[in-house]
């Protein structure tokens with residue numbers, strides 16, 4: 001194996017690119033957008049994900065770019081704090097705010113730069129339109145009209161990957177969790193602090209605003225809905241949906257909606273999980289959310305993509321039946337991450353005013369010290385539950 005094409009340059013793609021390029025593999029990434037996508041809120045790097053970052057030599061860069069979020073607080077529509085979970089109260093940063101919290105776009109930049117420094121190349125603004133695996137190579141056609149051949153192709157295009165359909169019937173691969181979430185950046189207000197603030201509204205809606213390191217504030221609006229296809233609307237249509245759904249909500253929502261209208265990094269997704277019977281198809285393999293998305297509510301998406309990329313690259317370099325070993329090492333880890341607490345995500349988005357009051361009261365009890373110290377032992381995601389393989393000694397071709 002000397003040439004690999006990776007489609008998707010977010011977290012999983014560049015991490016695999018780094019580990020493959022380090023062994024002397026010629027790696028090309030292709031990204032649909034015309035540049036590295038900057039958007040998203042803060043994401044957690046936990047457990048084995050942190051270990052992969054350490055082995056890549058980027059743990060300090062991630063820490064330095066951390067959002068400095070103090071913890072998560074539940075507030076009512078008058079801004080009154082009903083419960084507070086401070087990050088430092090949880091062992092090893094395993095609370096709702098992890099020890100390593102970084103904006104998704106900043107993390108993407110860090111792993112992308114590491115991959116580029118290791119020798120990976122990137123083509124922006126193009127996509128794969130056809131794949132022909134003849135058993136000795138994969139012949140790839142791009143939307144730009146270019147054609148190239150590679151020893152192996154990795155699809156790391158996220159949950160709604162389109163290229164995936166060229167290798168597997170994925171009609172039933174995505175299990176919707178019945179919720180939509182939108183992420184965007186808004187101007188920072190004097191009332192914004194280093195705390196992440198969560199506010200629930202009747203009608204199964206919630207809002208989360210979080211600090212960032214760019215002098216702005218990150219907002220996320222989530223709502224439970226059975227309606228299909230809102231994520232397929234254009235950006236203007238999606239923003240109009242949110243205005244209609246949140247127009248009557250109180251708290252900071254008026255300025256959040258104004259900020260949303262002006263935002264340029266707006267991103268809305270239908271929340272779901274991906275399950276597929278297999279991730280390897282001849283010389284083509286699925287990675288990250290495209291293969292096994294656990295959803296943002298799992299708190300494990302980023303760690304799964306870092307760990308999966310490391311395991312896949314290590315096994316590909318080791319050779320032999322690499323894709324089978326990639327699956328057998330990673331599947332138990334993914335299965336645990338995909339196991340969500342009962343009632344998720346409805347429980348955090350109550351339908352009625354009374355339900356919202358009960359949620360805030362329950363959060364208040366959970367945040368009280370004695371309960372918190374017991375709960376933290378059981379509530380943290382299973383981020384360490386994998387034995388990472390050793391990275392094989394670099395083999396440089398030729």
Ligand SMILES: Cc1cc2nc3c(=O)[nH]c(=O)nc-3n(C[C@H](O)[C@H](O)[C@H](O)COP(=O)(O)OP(=O)(O)OC[C@H]3O[C@@H](n4cnc5c(N)ncnc54)[C@H](O)[C@@H]3O)c2cc1C
Nearest residue numbers: 008010011012032039040041127157158288289296301305
């Ligand atoms: C803009 C953005 C914002 C996000 N914000 C959050 C957040 O706030 N919180 C959270 O928990 N998770 C967020 N996520 C999801 C999170 O990044 C993933 O759950 C996790 O890190 C797994 O990453 P991944 O690399 O497998 O997939 P993703 O992060 O989904 O990245 C997929 C990449 O592939 C590219 N792509 C898609 N289709 C094609 C194609 N046909 N050809 C070429 N490239 C393609 C996309 O543009 C993207 O860069 C966000 C993702 C994106 C893209």
